[in-house]
Amino acid sequence: MNIYRRSKVVIIGLGITGISCVNFFLSRGVVPKVMDTRISPPGINKLPCFIQHCVGKLNETWVLNATLIVISPGVYLYHPTLILAKKLGIEIIGDIELFAREACAPIIAITGSNGKSTVTQLISKMARSMGLNIGLGGNIGIPALSLLHKAYQLYILEISSFQLELTHSLRATIAVILNISEDHIDHYPYGFKQYYLSKQKIYKNASICVINALDILTTPIYHDYNYCISFGEKEYSADYYIKNYKGYDWIVSNEQYILNCSVMKTHNRINYVNALAALALSDIINIPRYIALKVLSQFSGLTHRCQLSYKNRGVSWINDSKATNVGATKEAINNLAIFGTLHLILGGDSKSANFATLAYLIKQHEINIYCFGKDGLLLTELGKNHVFYTNTMLQALCIVRRRLKNKDIVLLSPACSSLDQFPSYKARGAIFTNFAKKFG
Structure with a gap:
């Protein structure tokens, strides 16, 4: 059943996410209207000629006559026209919400102020090395909606606070917040707390939560999960942590020395901690330990990150x-x-x-x-x-x-x-x- 068939859809914000939203609705027989506040937004040349579009401003008439508004990441949600639309009861969502309503395979959802691309890439390489057919996307550059065209065994999504802010139906099998520090405050009129609460939405309805034991802001505020797994740079009460032994840093879990960090091709503690999170995720989905350790030992870090x-x-x-x-x-x-x-x-x-x-x-x-x-x-x-x-x-x-x-x-x-x-x-x-x- 096509739940959008009679919807009057407006997509705000082009780029790769906006185009993926356009294609999503066209595949369901719905022709959306599109707008972008930029004069020459990326992706404008990819719009089919029959799609009505408005650039350089928000078309207030289109917005207020819509029954569904889909916002691309980074679009400012507190524009007066959007505030009025919300007061009128018009549904406002993002691409991850559309994806979550239709995805059938289990989802690993990853967010954090820093490190999310690194951890997403690590767990993806581990899963693929095991032979799993995975759909990798989200904020990492491949729109989540484009993953719905194929059947996957597992989705691995990097999700930003912008995307989480407009998501209500996500039910991740595993959700992780790597860390939370101040970012994008210009996007949140109510300050850091609003940004923090957006990140926390990734845990809502998740089965398993993976948290940073040394960042209290990553502790779930929702209590509808089965259990938590923790990682942390220092031992304390974390399930996965870094410990110095005979002059070397080791990844340790349950008192087992799993990997000497010196064998990794990246030698900074940022990526050691990212490795902890990725290893925790891999253990949860039963990736053989030797596969996970091989990926970690060969990882040399992401381009443009230290x-x-x-x-x-x-x-x-x-x-x-x-x-x-x-x-x-x-x-x-x-x-x-x-x-x-x-x-x-x-x-x-x-x-x-x-x-x-x-x-x-x-x-x-x-x-x-x-x-x-x-x-x-x-x-x-x-x-x-x-x-x-x-x-x-x-x-x-x-x-x-x-x-x-x-x-x-x-x-x-x-x-x-x-x-x-x-x-x-x-x-x-x-x-x-x-x-x-x-x-x-």
Whole structure:
């Protein structure tokens, strides 16, 4: 039965998610209207010619005459027209809600302020190595709705707070929140608590919850799950944790030393903790331990996440462009072995973040900071001495280059979104890497 057949559907926000929503409804015999506040949104050229669309603004008439509004991630939900639509009782949902209503296979749902792409990739590689036919998607770049065209044994979804905010029907077999730190506060008029509660929705109706024992915000506020499994960087009461034994860090569970972290190709504690979460997930779905450990030992980290891009004349250039919030940048700094000067590249759209804890860290370590982009001037307030302000990242890198000495580290960990000056964090990271290899 097609529950949308008589719906008047409006899709707000294009890009790959918006297009996947259009295709979803067309496959069910429903022709939606589409709008985007951007003048030239990505995906506009992929719309069939018979689809009515409006760009550069919200079409209030279309919105208020709809019976169903589907919002793409990142669209601001508190536009006056959308507030009015909600008051009128018009249903407003996102793509994950549409997916959750129709998915038949078990779902592993993964969220967190940082690390969710890494853990999603790790557990996906483990499952595929076991021979499982998995559907991998969500916030990781493959729209969840595009997975409904095939029969899978297991869905593995990375889900953002934007997507969770508009999701009500998700019933994950396993749900995990890796961590919660301040991010996207400009999207939440009621502040950090609203962001936190959006993340918590991933646990609602989940069978098993995987939590971070050292982050109390990841403890479920809903109590309709069967049981919890925990991981944590330190032992305490976690089921999976890191323990130092004879000078080496080990992944440990139930007092069993499972993996010597030194055999992994990535040597930072951020990814050790991500490995804990992935191992917990793999054990729950009964992936043979030898398969999981093989994947972990071969994992070299994600591109643009604490990635050593280039090393020359004793200087290391580290690309952490994926650090789009304060928590990620703090983690990057805390996991570096610094023997010379750390040159930190910050900048972009801060999303109204609170930088107080990062300021303390920068002053404590006497880090040189180079600030650029939309909120570059604001970011200069984080340091005392050796603070530089430029309009662009390339201008900042030219200054850095002239000041480098043996054992120095150049770290691109912007703590901000890239979209003020770049198409994506990937583009930002690629430009940084190219500069390092050409001039470093």
